[in-house]
Amino acid sequence: MRLPFTLILALLAFDSVFATSAKRNYSAYDYYVLEHNPIAGASLADCTRALGVEVIEQVGELRNHWFVRAAKALEPLDKRRVDPIMQTLEEIQARAHSAHSARSTDASHAKRIASAVKYLEPQTLRQRVKRAPPPPVSDSGFPTIAEVTQKMQITDPEFPRQWHLVNEKHPKNMMNVTGLWEMRVTGKGVIAALVDDGLDYTSEDLAPNFYAYGSHDFNDHTDLPTPMLYNDHHGTRCAGQIAAAKNDVCGVGIAYESKVAGLRILSGPIADVDEAAALNYDFQNTSIYSCSWGPPDNGRAMEGPNYLIKKAMVNGIQHGRGGKGSIFVFASGNGGRTDDQCNFDGYTNSIFSVTVAAVDHTGLHPDYSEACAANMVVAYSSGGGNAITTTDRGVNKCVHTHGGTSAAAPNVAGVFALLLQVRPDLSWRDVQHLCVKTALKINPEDPDWETTASGNLFSYKYGYGVVDAYKLIEAGRDWQLVKPQTFVELPAVQVNNGSMDVFQKASGGLPIVSGGVTSTTTVTQAQLDNNNFEKLEHITVKVWITHTRRGDVEVELISPNGVRSILGARRYGDDATTGYPGWRFMTVKHWDENPLGTWTIRVSDQAKEDQSGVFLGWAMTLWGSVNDVSKPVKVYDVPQVDTVLAPGSTEHTYPSTIIPIPTATSTKQHTKPTDHLPDDHDQSQGDASKPAFPGSGGNPAGDAAASASSTPTPDEGWFADLSNLVGNPLWFIIAFGAVVAFAISAGVYFWRRRVRMRQHYTTLPAGDDVAMSSIGGGGGAAGGQRTRELYDAFGEVSDDEEMDEDTRLHARGPSPGVNLHAGFLDDDPSTAGVTPAPYRDEPDASSERVHEQGHVHDRSDSPGSGSGDGSWEHASETR
Numbered sequence: 110m111r112l113p114f115t116l117i118l119a120l121l122a123f124d125s126v127f128a129t130s131a132k133r134n135y136s137a138y139d140y141y142v143l144e145h146n147p148i149a150g151a152s153l154a155d156c157t158r159a160l161g162v163e164v165i166e167q168v169g170e171l172r173n174h175w176f177v178r179a180a181k182a183l184e185p186l187d188k189r190r191v192d193p194i195m196q197t198l199e200e201i202q203a204r205a206h207s208a209h210s211a212r213s214t215d216a217s218h219a220k221r222i223a224s225a226v227k228y229l230e231p232q233t234l235r236q237r238v239k240r241a242p243p244p245p246v247s248d249s250g251f252p253t254i255a256e257v258t259q260k261m262q263i264t265d266p267e268f269p270r271q272w273h274l275v276n277e278k279h280p281k282n283m284m285n286v287t288g289l290w291e292m293r294v295t296g297k298g299v300i301a302a303l304v305d306d307g308l309d310y311t312s313e314d315l316a317p318n319f320y321a322y323g324s325h326d327f328n329d330h331t332d333l334p335t336p337m338l339y340n341d342h343h344g345t346r347c348a349g350q351i352a353a354a355k356n357d358v359c360g361v362g363i364a365y366e367s368k369v370a371g372l373r374i375l376s377g378p379i380a381d382v383d384e385a386a387a388l389n390y391d392f393q394n395t396s397i398y399s400c401s402w403g404p405p406d407n408g409r410a411m412e413g414p415n416y417l418i419k420k421a422m423v424n425g426i427q428h429g430r431g432g433k434g435s436i437f438v439f440a441s442g443n444g445g446r447t448d449d450q451c452n453f454d455g456y457t458n459s460i461f462s463v464t465v466a467a468v469d470h471t472g473l474h475p476d477y478s479e480a481c482a483a484n485m486v487v488a489y490s491s492g493g494g495n496a497i498t499t500t501d502r503g504v505n506k507c508v509h510t511h512g513g514t515s516a517a518a519p520n521v522a523g524v525f526a527l528l529l530q531v532r533p534d535l536s537w538r539d540v541q542h543l544c545v546k547t548a549l550k551i552n553p554e555d556p557d558w559e560t561t562a563s564g565n566l567f568s569y570k571y572g573y574g575v576v577d578a579y580k581l582i583e584a585g586r587d588w589q590l591v592k593p594q595t596f597v598e599l600p601a602v603q604v605n606n607g608s609m610d611v612f613q614k615a616s617g618g619l620p621i622v623s624g625g626v627t628s629t630t631t632v633t634q635a636q637l638d639n640n641n642f643e644k645l646e647h648i649t650v651k652v653w654i655t656h657t658r659r660g661d662v663e664v665e666l667i668s669p670n671g672v673r674s675i676l677g678a679r680r681y682g683d684d685a686t687t688g689y690p691g692w693r694f695m696t697v698k699h700w701d702e703n704p705l706g707t708w709t710i711r712v713s714d715q716a717k718e719d720q721s722g723v724f725l726g727w728a729m730t731l732w733g734s735v736n737d738v739s740k741p742v743k744v745y746d747v748p749q750v751d752t753v754l755a756p757g758s759t760e761h762t763y764p765s766t767i768i769p770i771p772t773a774t775s776t777k778q779h780t781k782p783t784d785h786l787p788d789d790h791d792q793s794q795g796d797a798s799k800p801a802f803p804g805s806g807g808n809p810a811g812d813a814a815a816s817a818s819s820t821p822t823p824d825e826g827w828f829a830d831l832s833n834l835v836g837n838p839l840w841f842i843i844a845f846g847a848v849v850a851f852a853i854s855a856g857v858y859f860w861r862r863r864v865r866m867r868q869h870y871t872t873l874p875a876g877d878d879v880a881m882s883s884i885g886g887g888g889g890a891a892g893g894q895r896t897r898e899l900y901d902a903f904g905e906v907s908d909d910e911e912m913d914e915d916t917r918l919h920a921r922g923p924s925p926g927v928n929l930h931a932g933f934l935d936d937d938p939s940t941a942g943v944t945p946a947p948y949r950d951e952p953d954a955s956s957e958r959v960h961e962q963g964h965v966h967d968r969s970d971s972p973g974s975g976s977g978d979g980s981w982e983h984a985s986e987t988r
């Protein structure tokens with residue numbers, strides 16, 4: 110069997126190959142993601158052979174990232190506390206750096222492997238949390254809306270109850286789309302994906318607009334996102350809000366002629382590898398990823414996407430949609446009643462997502478909706494005695510109780526589908542600009558509104574206001590595209606020589622005295638010029654703070670123009686003792702502000718005698734547009750480790766090869782999420798009369814606090830490394846060698862492909878066997894502390910987890926620790942005959958199980974479950 114010529118071309122061009130994901134068996138295998146550096150001197154095959162793992166597939170759309178596995182070690186990992194594969198890598202790195210054997214072939218082999226394995230991380234399953242539960246049914250109906258139904262010839266029986274489309278009681282409070290429908294703006298040609306718990310594509314309301322090609326089930330590893338669990342209705346409901354067809358079933362979607370895909374990730378624990386693949390799935394055709402989930406909204410969690418998922422999001426905004434960027438829409442979270450804030454969720458406080466909070470049908474702020482400086486807009490959802498009417502899972506089903514920020518986000522995703530129909534050329538940042546510029550200032554008397562330096566109004570509760578589809582799309586029609594993005598990473602400020610190493614060991618810093626501690630840094634014109642920076646958009650601020658009770662700590666940023674962003678306010682329930690080990694906050698409040706001058710950060714707490722902490726330092730990054738479009742664009746790359754505060758540290762200073770082994774793998778239970786949206790969310794009492802963070806802030810001046818000024822250090826990081834490299838004559842020779850070797854091995858590659866082309870998995874094209882041991886991955890055991898527990902908010906498990914457990918894979922290969930598929934890149938015909946379908950996990954039909962609806966299993970002793978994603982952010986949740 111031969112691959113079509115075009116596919117070979119695609120492989121050769123290092124193009125991403127659209128691959129489906131193989132079934133996993135976490136009880137039989139340990140899984141890892143390996144990032145291979147193809148120019149570092151060892152082929153992928155060499156690396157996998159040395160590590161004793163086999164390649165399964167590429168990680169979603171991430172080039173040179175490979176999903177690999179090894180047969181599980183006999184003893185459970187949590188007993189041994191050492192991961193054999195990670196240990197193998199450490200040994201290789203130790204050999205590579207050992208002075209004694211520097212000349213031996215073993216050492217040089219080890220060196221090549223160590224530098225070619227850029228990153229290796231065990232994959233563990235964890236559960237994402239939906240942001241809408243099955244709430245109690247409320248039956249407050251609305252009178253029919255004769256005009257609209259007549260004009261648009263709407264026969265959908267429940268349309269009259271869709272007040273978010275036409276609101277007769279409170280006419281101003283709706284998404285304002287009907288005028289656009291009259292102009293035939295209906296989302297035609299635009300595809301949105303619901304990253305959720307499935308999508309009932311058999312529903313007559315969704316079938317006409319279902320987009321199967323861009324759909325996938327990452328929980329059960331099948332093509333169609335069929336809802337399987339009894340409570341898998343969330344994704345279907347969200348999809349209905351966007352693209353329910355204009356027919357005689359239920360209601361209509363905001364973009365009722367757009368297409369929707371389903372990416373199923375919430376119906377069971379999921380590893381980063383699959384979440385990353387889902388967020389880039391079919392990302393050339395799919396424009397919008399609607400995400401109504403995240404870390405628990407319990408007022409205690411502080412957690413975000415880890416390295417791989419961040420990389421997928423960055424990959425999405427850089428390469429998705431033909432380079433215009435995928436639009437990620439995230440619900441702000443439903444933890445408002447427990448003082449949760451969207452700045453403690455790394456998805457919603459990402460600059461790459463549009464964060465959407467909720468307002469109710471009367472226009473008030475429902476108490477479940479989370480506030481924070483990263484909120485961009487609000488949209489209509491449940492509260493004040495009403496909820497959202499949308500398609501439900503099942504035959505001709507409709508639901509009137511959908512709500513939470515879960516329902517606010519798809520309303521905005523639907524509006525974006527309308528926008529992209531009119532202006533498909535808008536970049537992900539153009540979409541954000543249009544939100545900032547056109548959102549309506551709802552409840553203008555609300556004290557939470559503050560005037561920003563650019564003269565706009567911003568509120569932690571409403572962001573820049575409520576999305577008005579008509580206004581947004583009208584402004585979009587003649588919107589001039591923004592210039593490319595750039596960023597200025599200001600040098601990290603070490604307060605009183607404060608520092609923190611990869612193991613979160615802190616030294617120096619200033620005690621957080623009563624009244625708080627402040628520190629300043631100054632943005633100069635030279636810094637802006639050096640980075641070709643013109644206009645400010647987002648600001649991210651990383652902080653290093655130790656504290657015996659994290660929830661007491663408040664962090665605010667004050668601009669040179671006196672505009673104050675509360676980055677983190679008090680959280681009464683958060684008693685974590687980990688402080689903020691390099692946590693990154695985000696604010697959109699300084700959009701379009703002139704950043705020149707002195708910025709002040711103020712860290713304070715409630716000054717309880719028995720709880721205390723130390724402010725170690727902070728690092729601010731300005732994100733915005735370039736000044737001169739003719740200059741090369743500075744491309745953001747996700748740092749592997751960015752939690753270290755040390756002299757000279759910037760984002761890119763710590764290339765680490767080894768990510769430390771998770772020290773505590775838990776076998777904890779995780780459940781089908783209930784979530785933190787209160788059951789009575791539709792009855793939520795709205796408000797428009799109090800600031801989001803009433804007790805916060807204060808006068809930054811006049812504090813007893815010591816003021817540590819910025820101690821800028823030269824950027825000796827990644828860019829400096831690169832320029833050293835280019836200046837090295839050896840570099841040229843190596844590069845030339847690489848080209849020659851690539852040509853030769855490409856020839857060999859084609860020849861071998863012609864001999865046998867059986868595998869379906871995607872591999873690297875040949876050409877990575879170039880000796881280049883001089884370019885090393887720095888190495889050492891640097892890396893963030895990867896301990897993390899899974900969400901402890903839930904006490905039960907889902908059927909789906911068992912499904913994952915029971916997913917049977919063909920076990921192949923002799924024993925753990927040896928290379929199971931040595932030389933698979935060689936495509937050796939002789940070995941191919943022995944293993945008919947190598948490297949392809951296939952389900953064993955005999956183990957296919959039928960889900961028992963509503964059944965809850967206890968599997969507290971099952972291996973492979975329960976350990977975290979390895980990011981330190983959630984370490985607090987272990988206690």
Ligand SMILES: *[C@@H]1O[C@H](CO)[C@@H](O)[C@H](O)[C@H]1NC(C)=O
Binds near residue numbers: 579
């Ligand atoms: C809603 O859309 C109409 C056009 O259909 C427009 O005139 C109006 O300004 C928009 N906004 C509001 C709040 O009504």
Ligand SMILES: *[C@@H]1O[C@H](CO)[C@@H](O)[C@H](O)[C@H]1NC(C)=O
Binds near residue numbers: 322393394
């Ligand atoms: C989606 O994209 C692929 C290429 O990435 C293309 O071949 C395919 O036709 C597209 N499908 C649709 C429906 O646009």
Ligand SMILES: *[C@@H]1O[C@H](CO)[C@@H](O)[C@H](O)[C@H]1NC(C)=O
Binds near residue numbers: 605606
């Ligand atoms: C910080 O460290 C440097 C050198 O290690 C020392 O000279 C300086 O006095 C220290 N500063 C403070 C405030 O301790």
Ligand SMILES: *[C@@H]1O[C@H](CO)[C@@H](O)[C@H](O)[C@H]1NC(C)=O
Binds near residue numbers: 915
């Ligand atoms: C996973 O692999 C183990 C060991 O090979 C096997 O006993 C188990 O049945 C497999 N599970 C599934 C669902 O295939």
